Amino acid sequence: MNYRDFFEKALAEAYREAPVTDDRTFVGEIDERARNMKNSNERKHRVFGAVAGTAAAVAMVGGSVLGVNFLNEHGGLKEGGGAAYQAENEPSVTTNALMSAADIAEANAKTEVPATFVHETAAETITVNSYEFDGKTLNINCDTVFDNELEKYYKPESRAFALVDGMKNMDAFSFMGEPDENIKYVFVSTNIISDRTINQTMTVVLEDYADSLDLIFPPTVHDEFNVPEYTFTATVNAENVTPAVNEETGKMVYHSDIVDEDFVLSDAQTEKQTTIAIDLSRIEAEAGDFDLWFYIDGALQEELTRTIDFPGEERIEWDISAETGIHEYRIDVLSRSTGEVGTLFRGQVDFTNDTPQKLFGEGDDMEFNSGVFRKLNEALHGDPSQIAGIYPPEEGWEPPSEEEIEALVAQSTEKTLAQLKEKSPVLFDLFYNNQDLYASSSDPWLYGDEAWAVLAERGGLDGEYNIKGRENMKDKFTFCHSEFFIEDGGLPVYPFTGGTVEYADWYQGWGRLVLVHSDDGHYWLYYHLADIGVREGDTVTTDTVLGNSGSTGFTEGIKLGIMVY
């Protein structure tokens, strides 16, 4: 065997592992995408058309390798707003593609990077082409987010990312431009914290990757995205578990909590699949055995008996597979210890598109009838003889209209924010009043040990992190989803620094969260905790256990989130 054979074999194995489409399909897909791109380019023409011609002519004369050079030399053009568009069409790809390291270095040297950069794009320079929402991630494909002003500072080693509603931990991005050249398309995908966002403020930040940790550009470029198709909401506020009587049936109903919904597509064309995960950790109820019934369109799909210890890290996951179409699903629950029975959760999923979509949602509106919880037990005296069978689905039930959903979401957002403001002005201030976020374990550039050091440095600790906190997690971390991903839950979490606990409770999307106001004035956030061992007002030291690691809130596994303000 020689090297060639080695690669030959390895590649053959790779193809065996993941079979690929045939060339014809492959070309077909590309052709379709190219046509879509063309359409969106035509839209841009309308915006930039007038100036593009002039800019193109000058670009030819300038003949520079990179758009950045060109723009530096001909800065005057920036007024026109056409250069960004032009740069996209500049056909100097050959040179770019094979640009040497020296050329890149030279281009970098020519590019003056300002210490700060504040610029707001004109609204029309951002065109949203399409959205794709797979139930978990919103992919927004937008054109020419960067106008020429921003592009001027673009360097080959730069990259951009997006903030949504100022939340950095939801960012994601990739460049789709020519290799190492001007930015052309920015595909921004963001994780949704659904209770806060229908109209998202998206901020695009350009960051110097080569120089790693420093943000060159503060988050200033923004525009509002309307996402009309967006009807998905995943979080329901568990803090509002209140009893109510269903007027039609006269039965007690409870609003319970649904956190996290994963949608997974199966390969099959007609049958699609999604997983619903229900977090029960905030529900107070009697521990014991529970029977769960899962229905699609009223037909029983699955039956399950589980012992659930409340309160605790309890999560029910249910894979739905269904034919293309719109389906209603429902989960009924029976508590064996108390005899309570009820519909825990129901909703509707649209399987007509490639992406299963939840059609309606938003907590308080959703019908979360739950007869299994303690408060209800109290209300109904917990008499086991009252077992009457499965609570039947109500007839004539209709999902709310899109307008209603929108209104509900807006209402819910307002409510959530108001609640937070009242409960913890400090946390509210940190999250929503543009306080400086120095570092976060969600920062995409942070890895492993480095992340700890950087967090500590940004938090004013001279890079000295609490070795106890780190040691404890040692070898337990891998870097995943930009947070500290831990193999096992239940590891004690120590703070980076001593201070006062400002907030120690659940917060939507963040799970259990502890906010420590350190003695030197920084605010440290620890979140996704399984439980909390401190109370608001407590004084903590680096030896205090804040709680144990867990997976509460929006996570895809057991994680520890840390942020420092």
Add this chain to the structure above:
Amino acid sequence: MTKAELTRYVTLYRKTVCAAALCYVKSMADAEDIAQEVFLKLYTTDTRFESDEHVKAWLIRCAVNLGKSLLRSHWHRNALPLDAAENIPSPESRGDGGEMLKIMRKLSRGNRIALYMHYYEGYTLEETAEILGISPNTVSSRLRRGREQLKKLLMTEGSTPDELQRFF
């Protein structure tokens, strides 16, 4: 570029592009995504190409760049857990692929692409350097380190000295 031309280049170079991308990403599925992106660029670019070889080098360069940026991009990491759920492995494909693929994945990326370009695609040191945008010296040291790494990996994977002898 016409669709017919694109089809021709896909037939000619799709495997090359996938292989180059595979030097940066873990799975063929990711590599395929990159390949699609690369051919889309080819399809839409205004570049005048001098020859098929020129196209090939351009494609590889694109794939390498996209591979790198995918590694950097948050989205990729973001997508990992979902990918894991999506690709529910069939019994045959469960596991880490075959022996050689496993070893290939263990090679560090820089070395991997250098070895691939030089030994598999048959580019010279200088050509490899130009396409990858690094200096010939770097290429040569990556090749050296890559060879050593590969040798070690093959030894730990249980190749006999005899096999290794033939290999090197």
